[in-house]
Amino acid sequence: MTTLKNKRVFVAGHNGMVGSALVRRLAKEECTILTADRIELDLKRQEPVEQWFKENKPDYVFQAAARVGGILANSQYPVDFLADNLAIQSNVIQSAASNDVKKLLFLGSSCIYPKFAKQPIRESELLEGQLEPTNEWYALAKIAGIKLCQAYREQYGLDFISAMPTNLYGPGDNYHPENSHVLASLIRKFCEAVEHDYDTVNVWGTGTPLREFLHVDDCADGLVFLMKHYNGHEHINLGSGDELSIAELANLIAELCGYRKGYEFDTTRPDGTPRKLMDSSKINAMGWKPKIPLREGLRQTLNEYRKMREG
16 A cells, blocks of 8 residues: 655646645645646656756656637647647656656546547457547546556556546536536536526436546545555556436436526537446455445536536
8 A cells, every 4th residue: 555645746737626625635634735837837848857857856746737629629630639638648757767756647638549449448348449539639638548548557667557537527627518527517508597597508418428436535535545545557447336328417406506497408519429428446445435426416416517617
């Protein structure tokens, strides 16, 4: 078991949704948390990243920095999602390797799996089929990050591991009207519908795709657990084990928002992958499971969103 107590732990991407959750979670570990914002350190440039590692000497690294976005953003900015993510993760991983970092955890995404992967999705499904076209640029970058960690493990014996979380929600989410992920987008739409007394809400797609959601604080707890307990070659799935359709999600968010009017599905918009449920049995067998049920997590997230809007 790895101990983080009294160690220097770098959270790359600490202002992001997962990064900020990791900072909150690591506060319990009695470690020195290292961060660097974009003004201080451009992770897309190798030389400054290498110099930062030399000066700050982290013992452990969580590589959570990335350019992220929903279906529309991925389709509009393919170069940004591929090139920026390749640069960010390569610079952090290579600098960790050359500066004697004891252990690194690379944060991936469930979109690395094939569009029609066998369900629930096991880690072995990686590269077993074609990717979902609506986010393939981001997925390709994340696959490269997994493989780079595995390459450093094979060639140099470094303890670099990867974790693949399912769809996340909670504090720090992006609520942009077009570039957000589905859960955050629906929260914004239904809250605005209540606020402005709209007669209907537009929901992208057919409502039939099945999705799994994990609160970001549960994700951070799982990532810290893996950093402390896992040192294997294969990436590890991190999910809740529960799934629901987009239509069921819309119903639940509408109920929690207090929206009692109708909504319609915009079938001209893409659905994405038809089903995406992670098989998280490996991390469950190690002794970790999430603690925040979806309904309670959504209630908390709605309250946080409303406070953010107010203030």
